[in-house]
Amino acid sequence: MKNHPYRYLFYAGIVNGVGDRFSQVAVLTLLLQLTGSGMAVGAALGLRVLPYLLLSPFAGRLADRWSKKRLLILTDLCRLPFALSFLFVRSEADVWILFVGMVVLASGEAFYQPVRKSMIAQIVEKKDILEVNGREQALLGIVLIGGSITGGIVSYLFGGSLAFLLNAASFLGAALFLLPLKDKRKVSVTKASPPKFRWKGGIGFAVAFLLIGAAMDGVFNLMITVYGERLFSLGELGVGLLYGSLGAGMMISFYVTRRLKGEHLLTYAFLLLFMEGAGQSAASQMTSFPLLAAAFFFVSFIGGAAGAVVDSYIMKSTPAGEEGRVFGRIESWTNVQIGLVMFISGVLIDHFHERLVGFSGGLIGMIGAVVLYLLFQYKKKSAGEAGNGKGISEITG
Structure with a gap:
């Protein structure tokens, strides 16, 4: 970790993930306070899944042709203003801002994840892949503890506005962490070398x-x-x-x-x-x-x-040069599956x-x-x- 380029992805992932959890806790709490509707919260969670259906496969294909590093940084910076948009929500009439912001942020995540995984597959040697993916699970644990629990405490003590500001700052911080990362392609996918996956x-x-x-x-x-x-x-x-x-x-x-x-x-x-x-x-x-x-x-x-x-x-x-396409489809399929099953489970709980x-x-x-x-x-x-x-x-x- 000390000298491996993966460390930049790891640190950016922590900053990015914790900020997202901060914002999610605050947004759902604010939405429930303004509408008093559990259905509105359920709809907001459902909307987070939909972008994966189209954007993840598209992002994966793009990652196989463009600079993965630039795509990751650009995605973080594009999400920053929408993270700040939640600061303008004052009443129930402004709830549409919450929904638009959540859809855009979820779209960014749907785009970001397959590019990130394909980047890991590109820069990490095969002998180290298993250990690195173990660290990815540890990263999720850090995000859950540092984001969900701490985010709830911050929102409770200081209000949602601070959580929204921290989320916006996290996108900028994650982008800065990625700047030193070198994006060297292993293979060029052209018409002369079609994928055989x-x-x-x-x-x-x-x-x-x-x-x-x-x-x-x-x-x-x-x-x-x-x-x-x-x-x-x-x-x-x-x-x-x-x-x-x-x-x-x-x-x-x-x-x-x-x-x-x-x-x-x-x-x-x-x-x-x-x-x-x-x-x-x-x-x-x-x-x-x-x-x-x-x-x-x-x-x-x-x-x-x-x-x-x-x-x-x-x-x-996965052959070099096809990582984005593969993980784009997988991210799409699995996240849509989770969303559908969550909806079905919610119906079953009522019966x-x-x-x-x-x-x-x-x-x-x-x-x-x-x-x-x-x-x-x-x-x-x-x-x-x-x-x-x-x-x-x-x-x-």
């Missing part, structure tokens, strides 16, 4: 893993508020403590990820997915809040390691007990892990029996 074999299993994980996490994300506020009646304090447990688990997961070696990344991923699903189902049945917080720590600890493993597998398997809905989310992960593992072993065995060494390599990576 194929969405099958091991990559197909990795994408299926991410979609199952997104469905599971869509339920879990919604249940965080339900557990903290409705089941244990602890309000914002309960939600904040649960986010803190998630952040702590993600930070610690780095120390497990860096020790996973060998050519069995997908096998590790399926096992971790099953364990994460089991943890989510167990969390839904907890009757003690400390035990629930411990279950949340376990879920994010295992989930962080699983996410790092699969991202590493995809980065190692079924909360614990049953939470248990079903974990069950998705457990069943999905078993099915993927069995299919993976079958495909590998079939390739081996055919005596096709290329076929085996495509499946196992």
